[in-house]
Amino acid sequence: MTLEDYKIESLKHVPRYRLVGRIGKDTGIEKKTIETVIKSLIRTVRLAVKAKEKVLLRGLATFDSREREAFKCFNPHSSKFEQREARRIARIIPSPEFNNSLN
DSSP states (O other): OHHHOOOOOOOSSSSSHHHHHHHHHHHHHOOHHHHHHHHHHHHHHHHHHTTTOOEETTTTTEEEEEEEOOOOETTTTTEEEEEEEEEEEEEEOHHHHHHHHTT
């Protein structure tokens, strides 16, 4: 298959229903089943990252989280400096295969 075979209308973003439709067209699987699998995948990745586990989807990305330190920042609306608390933030690192496929 070529890039043109996978091209989905030129949009700034591709909504999930278009991905579901494309996967259904390529595989012949019902859209409802695909939607369930995608929702389950997202839920599973979120729960794993929340549990401080690293999730590797080979060929796509690695999902994990890291601790962000507390810091001070300037609020232009109040013209005051504010202290932000330390917290965990999500990190998504594209795989080399994914990055190389863009060029």
